[in-house]
Amino acid sequence: MNTTNFLLGTTSILIVVAFAFSFGGFNEGRDSQASKDELAKLTDAIEQLAAENRALERNYARTNRPNNPATSVSTTAPPAGLPVAPGPATSNPDSESLGKIKELEDKNRALEEKALALEEENDRANEERRQITIEQNMAAKKVQMAMDMGTVKSANKEQAIVIYEPSANAPSFQPSRILAIRRNTGIIGTIVIERLDASGQYIATMRPHGYSPDGYPDIQPGDTVIVDPNG
Numbered sequence: 094m095n096t097t098n099f100l101l102g103t104t105s106i107l108i109v110v111a112f113a114f115s116f117g118g119f120n121e122g123r124d125s126q127a128s129k130d131e132l133a134k135l136t137d138a139i140e141q142l143a144a145e146n147r148a149l150e151r152n153y154a155r156t157n158r159p160n161n162p163a164t165s166v167s168t169t170a171p172p173a174g175l176p177v178a179p180g181p182a183t184s185n186p187d188s189e190s191l192g193k194i195k196e197l198e199d200k201n202r203a204l205e206e207k208a209l210a211l212e213e214e215n216d217r218a219n220e221e222r223r224q225i226t227i228e229q230n231m232a233a234k235k236v237q238m239a240m241d242m243g244t245v246k247s248a249n250k251e252q253a254i255v256i257y258e259p260s261a262n263a264p265s266f267q268p269s270r271i272l273a274i275r276r277n278t279g280i281i282g283t284i285v286i287e288r289l290d291a292s293g294q295y296i297a298t299m300r301p302h303g304y305s306p307d308g309y310p311d312i313q314p315g316d317t318v319i320v321d322p323n324g
Contacts, residue, residue, distance in 0.1 A: 233278055235322040242272055242319055246294060248312040253299040255284050257318045271300070273321040274312050282310025283321055 243259040255274075266289045273280045284297040299309045 232322075236273075236275060236280055236319070237278055239273070239275065239319040239322045241317060243295065243317075245274065245312060245314050245316040245318060247314055248299075248316075250299070250309050250311065253301075253309050255297045255299060255312055256290075256294050257297065258294050259318075266295070271321055271324050272297070273319050273324070274310065275317045275319045276313075280321075280323075281316070282312055283324075284312075284318070 240262075241260050242263045243257040245255060245257045247256045248254070266286070268286055268288065270286045272284055272286065274282045274284060283300045285300060287296045287298055289295055299312065301309050
């Protein structure tokens with residue numbers, strides 16, 4: 094079986110298929126029994142030719158299959174053993190190398206001393222901050238625990254006058270005594286008791302620069318009068 098026969102078989106099928114479709118396209122007598130019989134014959138012929146074509150394809154594929162090349166046998170000789178690398182050569186360092194080593198050791202020692210000094214300085218700074226925090230906490234505690242002497246009723250910053258009502262536990266009238274004004278947990282200023290008015294309220298004057306470097310403290314009604322914890 095050659096290529097020509099293979100192509101002829103394929104062409105025959107195409108011709109028969111084309112003829113069958115053309116036959117099916119006739120309008121006259123398409124539904125007659127004779128037409129149906131003829132179409133059945135053509136269908137059988139197409140199937141037979143298709144089977145022959147498949148056989149031709151298989152035969153053509155077998156006859157034209159390339160031969161597998163024989164596996165060549167390697168005749169390469171095995172590699173020779175690798176040479177052993179020689180060990181590192183040893184020699185005594187010269188004076189220049191010794192000098193560089195000494196220089197590096199000195200620099201390293203200087204860096205270690207500097208790092209130690211920085212660490213000690215950092216420890217001192219941390220200790221100072223810790224002491225400041227302790228002192229601030231103690232001062233805030235003293236302000237919080239200071240004795241309540243009364244409540245501010247009115248204040249006039251221009252005249253530096255404060256009027257406050259003494260608390261029930263406050264001691265008796267003590268003219269010229271210095272008291273502090275507390276707001277929340279801090280002291281905003283100090284006052285000096287001047288006199289006791291007819292209504293039982295105390296009249297006091299603001300002390301400048303006590304806790305307000307820019308002038309008299311901004312005392313407001315509702316602030317608490319306490320014993321000065323720093324007095």
